[in-house]
Amino acid sequence: MRPAHIPASVLDQSAEGVTRQPSARRMAIAGFCASLVGIGLARFAYTPLLPAIIQEGWFAPSQASYLGAANLMGYLLGAILAGGFAHRRSTVAFLRLMMLVATISFFACAWPVSFVWFFVWRLLAGISGGALMVLAAPVILRHVDARQAGMITGAIFTGIGVGIAISGTLMPLLLQDGLTASWLGLGAVALLLTLIAWQGWPTDDAAATTASPTLSSPSARSQSARSRPVVIFSLQYGLNAVGLVPHMIFLVDFIARSLGRGVEIGATYWVLFGLSAMLGPILAGRAADRYGAQATLRVAYVLQGLAVAVLLITDNPISLGISACVMGALTPGVVPLALARLKELLHDPRVRHRAWSGATATFAVGQAAAAYGFTVLLAQSGSYRPVFAVAAISLVVAFVLDLMVRSRSCVSPS
Secondary structure (H helix, E strand, C coil): CCCCCCCCCCCEEECCCCEECCCHHHHHHHHHHEEEEEECCCCHHHHHCCCCCCHHCCCCHHHHHHHHHHHHHHHHHHHHHHHCCCCCHHHHHHHHHHHHHHHHHHCCCCCCCHHHHHHHHHHHHHHHHHHHHHHHHHHHCCCCCCHHHHHHHHHHHHHHHHHHHHHHCCHHHHHHHHHHHHHHHHHHHHHHHHHHHCCCCCCCCCHHHHHHHHCCCCHHHHCCCHHHHHHHHHHHHHHHHHHHHHHHHHHHHHHHHCCCCHHHHHHHHHHHHHHHHHHHHHHHHHHHHHHHHHEEEEEEEEHHHHHHHHHHHCCHHHHHHHHHHHHHHHEEEEEEEEHHHHHHHCCCCHHHHHHHHHHHHHHHHHHHHHHHHHHHHHHHHHHHHHHHHHHHHHHHHHHHHCCCCCCCCCCCCC
């Protein structure tokens, strides 16, 4: 048993003796690289590539849309399947494999071999993203001081925000050299990030789970990933995903065409969205550390609801900019808040893994359903007003549901 004064992030007991763990900062960098490769690049970099894929005749518009959906489908599958790796010794090896799969997918998509070829690799990229989302942060958080958990989680998921920023700034520059060069460039960046993360993962994540003192307590054994507060939280997380979709998918088109401001002005707001996304996870993680995850999440629901609702009542440039910044910050920012909230609700890491996998799957379902539903609603109504209204209502419902959960923990009395 390790001395009480030695942090878990430094020492880890094994049959061979004492193994030095990477520092908390080194592990946070590994998690940052994983979220940047699996979500930030594998998902968001496809958005600016989509028009070029259609214009250069790689695929028809309908096929290109299906390729985008393939990534969301894969994300859902990855979130579900990753739960089986929650407490195995091979988790770190699996994380490395998923980063490699995402990296290879970029190189594989550098040439339009066929629709099926592209679909399979976009699906695999989505699977890797879902798995990395579910597994990376929990594996790292077992080895860091609880007082740093929010900040470390925010640093990990800043990778998503950086990916969004890249999609709005650097990708247009890469596209000047053509689609093939863009995909190869993404692959090179992903490979570099994978190599940087390789030695940053904990050396024995399974041992930390097994050794956790909370697992032997009656209260820990009584926890359930299907308890009422956890189920309500998962539903809130799915509703939050619905509220995020209009800004994620339609913001530029809304400003450019519906408001008649033009594509260049619309792209400017997307850059604001992306730059804010780089700061959102860190700020959200710090707020969770200081004020608690539940309180911070409630504020996030209110801010998001207002940021969406303001688009219903004004087209003032300043209001549009504030809306883009708020939603940009909280699109990746709600992820560390969600994980921190589960840590408040569930003390058993194994149960928390299962709950996080389920919540991530619910988020993926909400996001995919909203993307499809809002597209249909927009086609039928010819206006973005119903889309923004539904998104705002979903965030209000998420806030109201949270008021139903009074306790901070699902631990049953022992």
